[in-house]
Amino acid sequence: GAGVSQTPSNKVTEKGKYVELRCDPISGHTALYWYRQSLGQGPEFLIYFQGTGAADDSGLPNDRFFAVRPEGSVSTLKIQRTERGDSAVYLCASSFSGGSTDTQYFGPGTRLTVL
């Protein structure tokens, strides 16, 4: 079956602009996660959705970052007033139910470059 997909694969934007990154999870997975991976680092948790609701957004760095999952499937990560420090690979993962025994399956990521 299809894995997690993310679009676009690459996004280049200018400082101050608004961007949206999309994630399409594995069909039937109720849990969805966003992580951010800076160069040479491990992924860092941003936000977790269970169904349509954000169950844990404690990893979002500030209020310029926001994510939605209106129908419990596709999710969009939104970044306002982008800064050069936002440049990173944004990874999306999904799991069947969100339980701690679940395995998260990752998408290929979106590489965001803020000039």
Next chain:
Amino acid sequence: AQKVTQAQTEISVVEKEDVTLDCVYETRDTTYYLFWYKQPPSGELVFLIRRNSFDEQNEISGRYSWNFQKSTSSFNFTITASQVVDSAVYFCALSESGTSGSRLTFGEGTQLTVNP
């Protein structure tokens, strides 16, 4: 707070050598889960294994094996007879029971290069 440490930033071996990637974790929970992921140059994280804290049996899958030792809070990964295709960044990760969802805490990764 939970933490994962992968002290080896880079490892370089010659094909057919065995190589062990170290992972040390910190957690206050008695129930937790450990993972290894592989990140090849394409960038996608590929799941390799999950272990729970109650199961200390070592596991072998083909050329891969994992050694979990609670006494030293370690979950090391060994590749036997390494191949060029094993070249990738390998991440160890931890999730705790009871936290919302199963957010993963990753180590900083070990870049493995297998030379022909």
